Amino acid sequence: MNLTTKLLLGIGLSAGFLGYSQDLSKVNPVLTGAPFLRIAPDARAGGMGDQGVATSPDAFSQFWNAAKYPFSRTSSSFGLNYTPYMGKLTNDVFLLYAAFHKFLGQEERSTISASIYYFNMGEVDLTSFVDNQVQSNGVSKPNEFSIDVAYGLKLSDSFSAAVTGRFIRSDLAGGFNTDTTLKPANSFAVDISAYYTSPKFSSFGGMDGKLNGGFAIQNLGPKLDYTGNEESRSYLPTMARLGAGYDMYLDDMNKIGISVEGSKILVPGSEYVGIDPNTRQPIYEVPNVGVMSGIGKSFKNKNSIMMSGALEYSYDNAFAVRTGYFHESEEQGARQYATAGIGLKYRSFGLDVSYLINMSKINTALDNTLRFGLTWNIGEETSNVDY
Numbered sequence: 001m002n003l004t005t006k007l008l009l010g011i012g013l014s015a016g017f018l019g020y021s022q023d024l025s026k027v028n029p030v031l032t033g034a035p036f037l038r039i040a041p042d043a044r045a046g047g048m049g050d051q052g053v054a055t056s057p058d059a060f061s062q063f064w065n066a067a068k069y070p071f072s073r074t075s076s077s078f079g080l081n082y083t084p085y086m087g088k089l090t091n092d093v094f095l096l097y098a099a100f101h102k103f104l105g106q107e108e109r110s111t112i113s114a115s116i117y118y119f120n121m122g123e124v125d126l127t128s129f130v131d132n133q134v135q136s137n138g139v140s141k142p143n144e145f146s147i148d149v150a151y152g153l154k155l156s157d158s159f160s161a162a163v164t165g166r167f168i169r170s171d172l173a174g175g176f177n178t179d180t181t182l183k184p185a186n187s188f189a190v191d192i193s194a195y196y197t198s199p200k201f202s203s204f205g206g207m208d209g210k211l212n213g214g215f216a217i218q219n220l221g222p223k224l225d226y227t228g229n230e231e232s233r234s235y236l237p238t239m240a241r242l243g244a245g246y247d248m249y250l251d252d253m254n255k256i257g258i259s260v261e262g263s264k265i266l267v268p269g270s271e272y273v274g275i276d277p278n279t280r281q282p283i284y285e286v287p288n289v290g291v292m293s294g295i296g297k298s299f300k301n302k303n304s305i306m307m308s309g310a311l312e313y314s315y316d317n318a319f320a321v322r323t324g325y326f327h328e329s330e331e332q333g334a335r336q337y338a339t340a341g342i343g344l345k346y347r348s349f350g351l352d353v354s355y356l357i358n359m360s361k362i363n364t365a366l367d368n369t370l371r372f373g374l375t376w377n378i379g380e381e382t383s384n385v386d387y
Contacts, residue, residue: 033236034237042063047342049261053214053263054261057073060079063099064216066163066191067216069113069152075381076378078099079099082096088367090122097117098116110151112152114148144170149165158199159196161193164192166188170224187225188222193216194215217238221238253315255314256312263305306326323338335364341353341354351375352373
C-alpha cells in the first residue's frame with residue numbers, strides 16, 4: 001500500500017462523520033485534520049442537537065465553552081462519556097471523553113479545568129496485490145487524541161471569559177509505516193470563549209426567567225503535518241460558535257430551557273482553479289495559505305454555517321428530558337438530524353443518555369447511536385445554586 005492510499009485511508013476513517021451514503025454528488029465538505037474535534041463528545045449535548053456554547057454549565061463544559069465553569073453549581077466535578085462510532089459498519093470504533101473542573105480560591109470567581117478526548121479508529125488490515133495474490137502488510141491502529149487545560153474567570157456577576165490551551169496528536173498510520181514519509185502529526189491550539197447569564201427576572205405569566213449567551217473560537221492553531229511536505233499540511237478544525245438561551249422557571253422545581261446555536265468552520269473550502277485539459281472538468285483545490293488568511297477565506301463559503309435548536313425540561317435538577325435538531329447545508333456535508341436524551345441524578349452522581357435520529361438522505365456515522373455520560377459532582381454546592 002503506497003503512501004497516498006494509506007493517508008487517504010486514515011483521513012477517510014477520521015472524517016467519516018461527515019457522511020457515507022448512496023449519493024454524494026452534491027456534497028463538498030470542508031475537510032480538515034483531526035476532525036474528531038468537531039464531534040460532540042457528551043451525551044447531554046448529544047440530546048440537544050449537538051450544542052453547548054450557551055446552555056447551562058455542566059461537567060462537560062470544557063469542550064463547548066470553558067467560561068461556563070465559573071457559574072457551575074458545584075465547586076468541582078468530573079465527567080466521563082463514551083460514544084460508539086460508525087456502529088452500522090463496525091464495533092471497534094469509539095470516542096472517549098473525560099473532563100474535570102475545580103474552583104480556585106474561596107471567592108468562587110475563577111476555575112481551572114482539563115479534559116482528554118480520544119478517538120479510537122479500530123484495527124485496519126492492510127493488504128497489497130502481488131503476483132496475482134493478496135499479501136498481508138500487517139495491521140494498522142489509527143487513533144487521535146487531544147489534551148487541554150483551561151482557565152475561566154468571572155469578570156462580573158453575569159459575565160465570564162476563559163482561555164484554553166490544547167495539544168493535538170493525529171496518528172493516521174496507526175503505528176504501521178513501511179516508509180518514513182507518513183508520520184503522526186502534532187499541533188497545539190487555543191480556544192477563547194465567553195459566557196453571559198442574567199439574574200432571574202419576572203417573565204411570562206409572572207414566572208421567573210433567565211437569559212444565557214455564549215461564544216467561542218475553537219482550535220485556533222498551526223496546521224497538522226503528516227508528511228513533512230509544506231504543501232500537504234492539514235488545517236485544524238477551527239470553529240466559531242455563537243448561542244443564546246432562555247430558561248423559564250415554572251416553579252421552584254420545574255424549569256424549561258430553550259436554546260439556539262450557530263457555528264461556522266473557519267477553514268477555507270476548495271476553490272475553482274481552472275479546467276482539466278483532458279477531462280474538461282473544473283478543478284477545485286483547497287488554498288494553501290496561513291491560518292489567519294485561511295480564516296478570512298473561509299467567509300467565502302456561505303454554506304459552512306450550521307444551526308441547531310434545543311429544548312430541555314428539568315425537574316429539581318434530578319431529572320431532565322431533552323430534544324434538539326441540527327441542520328447543515330447539503331453542500332457542506334448534509335448532516336440533518338433530530339436528537340433526544342434524558343438525564344438522571346442521584347445525590348452526587350449523574351447519568352446522561354442521548355440518541356440520534358438521522359433526517360437526511362445521507363447517512364451519518366452516529367445514526368441510531370446511543371451516547372452515555374457519567375458525572376460526579378465532587379465538591380460542595382456553590383453560591384451559583386441560588387443565582
